[in-house]
Amino acid sequence: MVDQLPKPEVPRLITVANQKGGVGKTTSSVNLAAGLAMAGAKVLVIDLDPQGNASTALGAEHRAGTTSSYELLIGEATAEEAVQPSTASENLFCIPATIDLAGAEIELVSLVRREYRLYDALRGSGFLADNDFDYVLIDCPPSLGLLTINAMTAVDEVLIPIQCEYYALEGVGQLLNNISMIRQHLNTNLHISAILLTMYDARTKLSEQVATEVRAHFGDVVLGSIIPRSVKVSEAPGFGQTVLSYDPLSRGAGAYLEAVTEFATRGDFLPVESTGPIGVSPETAQRLAAESER
Ligand SMILES: Nc1ncnc2c1ncn2[C@@H]1O[C@H](COP(=O)(O)OP(=O)(O)OP(=O)(O)O)[C@@H](O)[C@H]1O
Numbered sequence: 643m644v645d646q647l648p649k650p651e652v653p654r655l656i657t658v659a660n661q662k663g664g665v666g667k668t669t670s671s672v673n674l675a676a677g678l679a680m681a682g683a684k685v686l687v688i689d690l691d692p693q694g695n696a697s698t699a700l701g702a703e704h705r706a707g708t709t710s711s712y713e714l715l716i717g718e719a720t721a722e723e724a725v726q727p728s729t730a731s732e733n734l735f736c737i738p739a740t741i742d743l744a745g746a747e748i749e750l751v752s753l754v755r756r757e758y759r760l761y762d763a764l765r766g767s768g769f770l771a772d773n774d775f776d777y778v779l780i781d782c783p784p785s786l787g788l789l790t791i792n793a794m795t796a797v798d799e800v801l802i803p804i805q806c807e808y809y810a811l812e813g814v815g816q817l818l819n820n821i822s823m824i825r826q827h828l829n830t831n832l833h834i835s836a837i838l839l840t841m842y843d844a845r846t847k848l849s850e851q852v853a854t855e856v857r858a859h860f861g862d863v864v865l866g867s868i869i870p871r872s873v874k875v876s877e878a879p880g881f882g883q884t885v886l887s888y889d890p891l892s893r894g895a896g897a898y899l900e901a902v903t904e905f906a907t908r909g910d911f912l913p914v915e916s917t918g919p920i921g922v923s924p925e926t927a928q929r930l931a932a933e934s935e936r
């Protein structure tokens with residue numbers, strides 16, 4: 643049984659992004675979403691990755707031809723038509739991704755308001771207001787193309803998972819630049835509200851070094867909860883489940899529930915002056931950008 647958590651006063655919309663592949667975006671999206679739902683919130687996960695891994699983990703149908711985030715972006719379906727209940731919790735819903743989404747980056751280029759297709763489908767249509775979701779989490783593909791841009795114009799918050807491994811910060815500078823640019827030109831509300839350390843291996847010095855370095859760069863926006871590397875976490879999607887239902891007593895499940903509690907109780911982490919407009923200091927953004935250009 644999971645303790646009930648306070649619901650946010652206004653719905654929180656969060657894009658889970660890092661253009662580096664395999665850092666735990668999907669795992670974090672589905673487990674945070676499932677944990678929030680178990681704690682009493684009404685939660686929607688939007689799968690914006692053609693791989694459809696979040697859809698699989700949430701038990702959502704996503705065979706080719708299923709009404710999905712692709713039809714939503716292209717304007718062939720409404721969010722109401724694309725949304726499905728998840729098998730993970732009765733409070734949890736999913737707009738799945740199918741392989742059709744693989745062509746969307748190119749198809750979107752010629753469409754009107756190409757950066758705001760998701761915003762229009764969710765907010766412009768009244769779908770969000772009508773369904774009173776407490777949280778919407780958007781799982782992004784490992785790229786900074788139009789799919790990720792659509793995710794970032796539709797939300798206020800960005801959650802960045804960082805894997806405690808070699809080259810953990812690779813590309814993060816570029817990600818920060820993109821967030822700054824989107825904030826300047828497309829969505830003035832966009833900011834980083836959480837950084838989540840994933841796949842932490844307590845046996846290695848490296849994991850500890852990465853965690854220390856990330857905290858030194860980003861400060862309090864980094865969640866105190868850390869997700870350990872755990873076989874149970876990686877096995878769960880193979881059973882169409884989140885780790886919270888697959889093995890609720892595992893360390894991985896415990897860590898995600900801890901992250902859920904922290905993320906929900908601290909609320910949106912709004913940038914303060916010292917952290918700059920995107921939630922990290924301008925110096926950090928510059929330093930990381932310079933490092934990733936090397
Ligand atoms: N805490 C963990 N412990 C062990 N394995 C994990 C953990 N988190 C994620 N994994 C595994 O690592 C791989 C990558 O994770 P995931 O799919 O969540 O990353 P991603 O950033 O969404 O990847 P992509 O960029 O391809 O979308 C998966 O096989 C997943 O099961």
Ligand SMILES: [Mg+2]
Nearest residue numbers: 667668691695
């Ligand atoms: Mg993924």
